[in-house]
Amino acid sequence: MDSSAGTHTGVAPLDPVDPRYLGPYRLVGRLGTGGMGVVYAALDGRDRRVAIKCVHRVLASDADFRDRFAREVGLVRRVRATCVPEFLGADTRAEVPWLATEYVPGPTLAESVGTRGPLSGSALTGFAYGVAEALTAIHAAGVVHRDLKPGNVILAPDGPKVLDFGIARATDGTALTRTGGLVGTPGWISPEQYRGAPATELSDVFAWGGLVAHAATGQGPFGAGTSDVVVARILSEPPSLSGVPEPLRGVVARALAKDPDARPSAIELRHTLAGMLGAGGEPDATRVLERVRETGPVPEPALDEDEWSRGAPPRRGWARRHRGALVAVAGVTALALVVGIGLRALTGEGSLPxxxxxxxxxxxxxxxxxxxxxxxxxxxxxxxxxxxxxxxxxxxxxxxxxxxxxxxxxxxxxxxxxxxxxxxxxxxxxxxxxxxxxxxxxxxxxxxxxxxxxxxxxxxxxxxxxxxxxxxxxxxxxxxxxxxxxxxxxxxxxxxxxxxxxxxxxxxxxxxxxxxxxxxxxxxxxxxxxxxxxxxxxxxxxxxxxxxxxxxxxxxxxxxxxxxxxxxxxxxxxxxxxxxx
Incomplete structure (x- = not known):
């Protein structure tokens, strides 16, 4: 499912059958749709923007899918990286399971290259570094992305953000696989996968190489054509990297090696690219990307900060509706909390967590x-x-x-x-x-x-x-x-x-x-x-x-x-x- 659709051009209206609330979130509209489900635009209790992936009901009725989805959400929850959207919450036991992450404004790489042209200079190297930083964290959490492509990376104001990681890894043999498109996209799949081997972290590195080549040239490293033609080139021909500047070209060529063992790991890519950007050692990704923005920032999309609030359903929830009564208690919290075999009025001075x-x-x-x-x-x-x-x-x-x-x-x-x-x-x-x-x-x-x-x-x-x-x-x-x-x-x-x-x-x-x-x-x-x-x-x-x-x-x-x-x-x-x- 491509969660990037609509992120920079607006939010599509909700369908009549769409929910208005999911967990603590208020739904505003649709950001995208796909074979797995829908990505909704939503607001949390502080009116912060959220993207919520909600699976199709036909998949929600598959018990095997639910189990696999729950295990994968557990992996996704552990990934913390500057270039990965922040995990906010999930409910795998809901009638229709969902997963909430921070909303990331900006065009996808595919959209940006199509309208503004390829990236260059420090912006290109910073993009390559950011995606490598994301893959380093994803792989450390035991997840293989499997679908790294130009439509799954957003060029956000604070650096690239890799979307939709991890879900495909848990879907082999389930209804998700049968919906298509979740175990890889033709042209972005490694040679070993085409030969029948399972995807590994080094398969993601191969996709990283193709992604960076696309960012630099506007084309994939194995050209265009039908799937059969592109697959044949991936299996037997060297990549076309003449438009990729040095020294980045050498790193990309290693990542696109036919033999997985000849490719660098994601963490090796991250260190190499940090050195190219003048931040050697064990750099902090946020500081590295700040340096990139100082030399050539990605234009920030124009956003109407009130647009989502105007289209959101009303807040609900006991605490919000009774906030006036709580304030009147003057320092005594009187929330009836319910866990266990009964209830009890709770008192105590308010304090910070x-x-x-x-x-x-x-x-x-x-x-x-x-x-x-x-x-x-x-x-x-x-x-x-x-x-x-x-x-x-x-x-x-x-x-x-x-x-x-x-x-x-x-x-x-x-x-x-x-x-x-x-x-x-x-x-x-x-x-x-x-x-x-x-x-x-x-x-x-x-x-x-x-x-x-x-x-x-x-x-x-x-x-x-x-x-x-x-x-x-x-x-x-x-x-x-x-x-x-x-x-x-x-x-x-x-x-x-x-x-x-x-x-x-x-x-x-x-x-x-x-x-x-x-x-x-x-x-x-x-x-x-x-x-x-x-x-x-x-x-x-x-x-x-x-x-x-x-x-x-x-x-x-x-x-x-x-x-x-x-x-x-x-x-x-x-x-x-x-x-x-």
Missing amino acids: ATEGGADDPTTSVAGNGTDDAGIGGGQGEPGEPPDGVPEEYRELYQSGNVVVEPEPGTESALIRRLEPVSGEGESLDVLRLTFGTVRYGEFGDNRLTVDLEYLPDHGSLRVHSDEFVGVRDIRSGEESLDFQSALTTGILADLDPEEPSARVRVVFRGARVVYHVPASIRGRAQHDLRYAGGVCVTPNEVGAAGEPQYGAGSVEPHDTTMTDGALTASCAFTDQPEQT
């Missing part, structure tokens, strides 16, 4: 106001009425449902917090996605972990408190319960609702090997369940002579709860050593 750039002192409350004993965990307590704005079909679930926290399928570091019916029959509701990101070890062994929170319903609200995150240092043979330790971070981390669904927070522990998310309503049950699934392993990259973490970065991995003879022998925190006294 703990952000990635917060205080470095692990004993300091980066949330801002210290521990808030009232309403920690967001929803524990006695049964009561659901808050305003909860649809009728969910009221019983909110009143009596059970909380479940477990890994999100297809991801390595994300958990889903869910409400499930007590009876086991009926619809469940995903409430919160927690994606565990970077971890850094301090000088005294404290591990500082960033967590991206994403509120999933389009109604209600949720407060997330530091007490919902607990750590475990060791899990010993013969133990019957988990020895939870509290986070050093204290206080309210975030207040989330459909209008403000996302937050990045930091939680700090000392010596924890497993970090769990445990809503207060299930804390006792979770602590006495060694196989509680709501945790991730937090591991230092380097340890000292005594086995203690060294100062520096660490990694986050899934927590294996496999039991052997009643012990979590596969857990990263398991030890058969007796506890020191």
